[in-house]
Amino acid sequence: MKNSLILLLSFFFMGHMASAAKYQIDHLEPSTWWVGMKNPKLQLLVHGENISELRPEIKYDGVTLDQVSLVENPNYMFIDLTIAESAKAGKFEIVFTKSGKKALSYTYELLDRAKDSADRIGFNNTDVMYLITPDRFANGDPSNDSVDGMADKYNREDDYGRHGGDIQGMIDHLDYIEDMGYTALWVNPMIENDMPSSSYHGYAITDFYQVDARFGSNEDYKKLADACDERGIKLIMDMIMNHCGSEHWWMKDLPTSDWLNFQDGFKPTNHKRSVTQDPYASKADTKLHFDGWFVETMPDMNQRNPFMATYLIQNTIWWVEYAGLEGIRMDTYPYPDQHFMADWTEAVMTEYPEFNIVGEEWTTNPALVAYWQRDKKNANGYTSELPSLMDFPIQDALAKSLNSDHTQWGQGFNLLYEMQANDFLYADPYNLVVFPDNHDMDRIYTQLEEDYTKYKLAIAYMLTTRGIPQIYYGTEILMSHMGTSSHGALRADFPGGWEGDKVNAFTGEGLDAKAKEAQDFNKKLTNWRKTATAIHDGKLTHFAPAGMDGGSYVYFRYDDNQKVMVVLNMGEDKELYLADYAEVLDGETKGTDVISGKEFDLTAGTFTAPAGEALVLELK
Template identity: 60%
Template sequence: MNRIKLLTLSLLLTLLYSAAFAQQLRVEPAFWWTGMKDTHLQLMLHGDNIRNLTPSLNQAGVALKDVIKVKSPNYLFLNLDLQNAKPGKFTLQLKRGNKTVHRYTYELRQRAASSASRQGFTPADVIYLITPDRFANGNPKNDNVKGMTEGLNRSDKSGRHGGDITGIIQHLDYIQDMGFTALWVNPVLENNQDRTSYHGYSTTDYYQVDPRFGSNKEYVKLSQQAKERGIKLVMDMILNHIGSEHWWMKDLPTEDWLNFQGDFKTTNHRREAIQDPYAAAYDRKLHTDGWFVESMPDLNQRNELLATYLIQNTLWWIEYADLGGIRMDTYSYPDPDFMSEWTRRVMKEYPNFNIVGEEWSLNPAIIAYWQRGKQNPNGYTSFLPSLMDFPLQGALTTALRDDESGWDTGWLHLYNVLATDFLYADPQNLVVFADNHDMDRIYTQLNQDADLTKLALAFILTTRGIPQVYYGTEILMHNEERGDHGIIRTDFPGGWAGDKVNAFTGKGLSPEQQEMQQFTKKLLNWRKNAAAVHTGKLTHYAPYKGVYVYFREQGDNKVMVILNKNEKPYELELQKFAPQLQRIKQGTDVLTGKTYELGQSKISLPVKAPLILELK
């Protein structure tokens, strides 16, 4: 009897011992898929003094090709070949001699049959941009989480306000009803920083959703439930830098894992140096290798182990969360050759996918440099499909604020920037927007003029490209203190229990806000089926006396857009538009349903308003 008890106790201790070791060993990525086009997989293993342990596995179709040791004794990198692998689980062991020190059960999952052919966001979509901490608090239980440094402080404009993934899920019906078909959510990965962690741009774990936002499973649920409503999920990613509290920082794998490792230097933000034929090498290096701030260590993507890690992490999230797109933060700041390889690898796995890069420049030539298909003088090749069209955004706000008194004022700013589209390899695939989370809200930029805000939205929803709308624009949200990000990213009314105003239901909105919301909803839902503004040919006429006119045409589908800034009645002469209006007798305003007779010489325009006519 005692012998049986001892054997039972010994078995129990062995199991507990194995479980303890399993918990101490970090393996990333934690699981993978069969059926990927690239059959190579690199595992990062992290645990105490594992460098001199011998890894092994015994799984048909899985070959351990290389074991890479680095300076830190606590890492091993394993290169696996999965060419003949089948879905299933196998045991990865780390041994010292004949003794097993670590065991890890690794899983290879079956890749969904349609995964590789997934369609990313296109010009047929409209993207709704959300800052998750400021949209809706669906689960107050995760407002404060043990182990997370920063807790809830809704009274602090730069603090955490409690918005989360559950809050977004709870309001997917609103997003769908408004007419949005894609959802870009600012970063949700763990950001365990001491302060200002709400924005998400200082990642501390690339494989875990921040528990104050929810969990990995909740993020997948968001993707699934959005997809059921015809909404694609666009993930916000950051490959340039991490947060200073990232777990790597306590034990960096190599001496060159970071740029200026141990010798902090700030980036000069001279993005032009990348393309400048006269730029000093010093300026190029400082732009890409310098840090934003000391709390954002800059990653060295020239390190091949780190580069592979980041590429695999991207593929993992696309596959795991069934993503419909990626928005890449600070696109020109990482190593340019790495970004070329990163986009190549992603687009190889998902040929119909879409990625939009952030390059904050008002110079179209700088933006165009990074787009796939662009023939660059220096030979640089990019595989990035889309970019944020900052030049057009800047021209739009300038055009709307400027008067029409001069030969090159007002709408001419916008007209002139669109005229530079010859610089782009694919201008139809640029993301157009009136504002975003990093700039004053469009209603603020336009001095709280609702009519001008409608003109701005009418433009981005009918011009070439893929429109993006920031949450709250539909209800004229604004920021009193210009340039203050904490106020720009203010709470969406109705997202918190006890809110007196609820934009989801309309309760408490002013008449002007309600009108703007209905205007946006009407235009968005019309756009869903307006093929001409998705991919139709764009023909614009030089603005004249405060009126900007352009056409979108795709076969028999024709739309005439008239943007009128005049505050007094204006008669638009139609003669010069004859090439587009041949055999067209009428146009119906998509916003009011009013019919305009186009066979006459003039039409009366609504004052300081857009007129969007479906031509018949």
């Protein structure tokens, strides 16, 4: 009898445990949140087999469970909460019940915000950004080069393989970045890309809340952010709202039938970004632009689904708050639903009013770029909340100017002059990001056919024109890839970032003389720029290249405290008649070149701009 009772009780407890074990939470996102946010609403995505059969309960002062939403897939539920202003940081249980009995629970934590969180100052035109592709910059922790369970392994011999650069590598070389005068750090995405191959670039996300283990951990990313903050370097996160990776965890169990665009099968975008303003655009072309996929391995997310929209907005705010970011670079800004992008940007900027976000609109047409900037009055009535954009039109005009035959009518710096004149299209041209190159295009030294004279002119212009300059890692040492257009080659390893490298650009060891000269040229200008108020916010007046000769370009930057005259000369020695610039010179008698230290007399009526030189003259 006794044994029978024990057996019966065993079966009872085993059955009870099996029933309790029937449910589990595989994903609950965001996993933490903060008290004191301006928006008191929070929506939790909960994923687990048949989780919709349960009902959540919360008992915590200041937290109200407003609504539970179920969707087509029984493995999901969405929980809407309100976090009152009175709520305190702390942990509480989300109890999931079935038929009034507890089935499982989840410990959720609310955190205190950093004291300066809502007031953080985003990147601005006092900054110079340094852009890094982390896999190719420096390998600070070889132990994470390959990670068990992740398919894409270390292979430094492969242009498209993982090379081992990581967060620790960047931390190890922040002294170099600071010494070079860069005040903001934009890093290509480091969020998990657990894809079968070629995942080093970071743009096929498989978990929006986790740093890729081959770069480090979330804690390592926070460590990088803190280390940047100690040096006064602003950290800018590269984000993607348009697409995820085909190996994202939800791709195996999608929540709804409209979680993705063209969810039934791959259909490529037509890349017709002009449909945003084209008065004759067809609905079919418009839909294909916004909803089409880039490639089969990057499913296009449907931001018109309200749960997806909330998920993406909250994920963005989570990273800003978690890491203390000072900026976001938004990939492929014109491709997600444009009304969602306005909502997304407004939500971020409302939470962080002094923040900054730069969007990528890769076109050489300034009218298409200007469409997306905050305060732009658009013909179709669209209102954007995006503060900044990448200035692709200026980049293109500069490269074409320098590569053209400046002795031909309308060529040379005339091309740049005319493009600069299009600034009337922008609501705020001073908040555009200007750049000689980036991770998706040929290195500027390659674009300019490795002509060092043209290179110096390009860098001098980018560091003195209006806007916020961005320099791609290695551009400062003339990294080039002549003879190949491979993305793997243009994202080559930074010399000195790997043990055993024969050349070390961090220390200068083995660096050839011209590369060292270029590095010093960049360093001098970027460090001078830190305190050059006229370059930050000063007015810009430029003068048209004269007649048939587009070989020289003169412009001034000036405010109440400083006046700077910039002379770019790609031709022979050029005699400049100072009377032509009298409206801005206004009695200035001397100019000192920031680069060479040479003084120029401005009282003689003329001075000679040396052939193939850039002059950045502080006037007195």
